[in-house]
Amino acid sequence: MADAQALNRSSVPAAPAPSPGEAGAVTDARRRHDPGARGFASDNYAGAHPEILAALALANGGHQPSYGADEYTEHLQSVIRSHFGRRAEAFPVFNGTGANVVALQAVTDRWGAVICADSAHIHVDECGAPERVGGLKLLTVPTEDGKLTPELIDREAYGWDDEHRAMPQVVSLAQNTELGTLYTVEEIRALCDHAHERGMLVHLDGARIANAAAALDVPMRAFTNAAGVDILSLGGTKNGMLFGEAVVVLNPDAVRHMKHLRKLSMQLASKMRFIAVQLEALLAGDLWLRNARHSNEMARRLAEGIRSLDGVEILYPVQANSVFARLPLDVSERFQKRYRFYFWDEAAGEVRWMCSFDTTEADVDEFLAALREEMAR
Structure with a gap:
């Protein structure tokens, strides 16, 4: 067996060693942008934080099981629970739209509808993916500042027994909103109570959840699981990651078939350790x-x-x-x-x-x- 392994290794041609200065020259030749350039278009324009890149390099050696059976994805669960409680479970995905679509599918039936602000990202910036890919109906309400209120929710929260109308099953909030505004902890708690009293669940689009927690000076749990949110789209790319987000199930009693929905929605990464280790690097410390x-x-x-x-x-x-x-x-x-x-x-x-x-x-x-x-x- 040892001889066979040695033979396999020796059959792989070694890369030629670069001449002095060649490695740097190749790197410079491949660069297609000015690393000093700055813009104010989007936090997606920024590169990856050096600590994230270091974490990726750390996870890169050797072989690890695929599709989330690796050590990094397993350890991520304890990190997520330190932020969102002992019942929380994270499902890493590729991107924010994927996180929203998978999360909303997990808490709606085929005839279900989601109430959201008319400025919500799921409505205006996801190319119809929640409706076309997720197969659900968005019921939008106008807001002055991107924030829903119990009264605004009630504009669409009706007709549960009307077979001619999509059934309102979920309220989707964004924290912070698409207009940069924030819900207070009390506002989110009131919205969750209002939705639950009407038999609906609550999804939170947390693409910039870290910015909200920092601005409010509270832990992320204060306006998610502690306030009654059932499922969360947890952002990372806008806050220093190279790629990747996660769906975090906060109320497992209300969520069904997450593993299957993630695969069905083409959000199951084979080399999941490279998303998980970024989330760990981002969230395990400060x-x-x-x-x-x-x-x-x-x-x-x-x-x-x-x-x-x-x-x-x-x-x-x-x-x-x-x-x-x-x-x-x-x-x-x-x-x-x-x-x-x-x-x-x-x-x-x-x-x-x-x-x-x-x-x-x-x-x-x-x-x-x-x-x-x-x-x-």
Whole structure:
């Protein structure tokens, strides 16, 4: 057996050793971007945090069982329970849309519907995936600030015995919301109580959950399992991970067939250890909180600078790591040639600026200086 193993190893040709300086030259030649470039379009634009990259390298040696049977995915469960309680279970997935679709499928029937804000990511930014892939109906209600209230929920929470109407079974919240606003712990608890009293479950889209916890200065459990949330889409990519999110089941009595739904939805990673180890690196210590606090602080710095500019209006309270503003359309169009960012409502001149874990004070100050120049033209 030992001879056979030696033969197998010797049959693999060794890579030629690089000449002095060659490795660095190859790396430089492959780089297609300026690593010093900064934008305010999305926290998805940022790279991976160095501690995340180090964790990936740590998990890379040797062989580990696939499809979640590895040591890293197993250990992740204890990390998740330290944040979300002893009944919590994490199901790593590839991305946020996948997390939302799998989570919502797990708490709805074929005839089920989900009540959400009309600005919710599941409604406006997921290409219809919850409805087309998840096979469920979204019932949207208008909000002023992206936040649902019990009264707004009741606009669609009716008709459970009407076979002509999709049955409201779930309320989906986002924390923080798509407009950058935050629910208080008490607001989420009230929404969960209201939904449960009507026989509905509660899903929380936590793509930026760390930013919300940092801004509220409370543990993530305070506005999830402790407040009555049944299932959570846990974000990681926007807070320093290379890729990957997780569905976290908080109320296992209400959730069915998660393993099968994850596979059916094409979200089962064969080399799952590389998602799990990133989540572990983010959540086992305080990296998640450090990153979120920093990006929130940079958004506050940006907002303070904007308030000193005539002709620029901040649209919503700056509570996490985003700033929504209105400014003259021609200024935005010129400014986009200098910095990447997105229009939120181009006709109304509304834009969104995002800060990330690697945004620096100098980045913000240079952005503000450039904006002042464009406003003065």
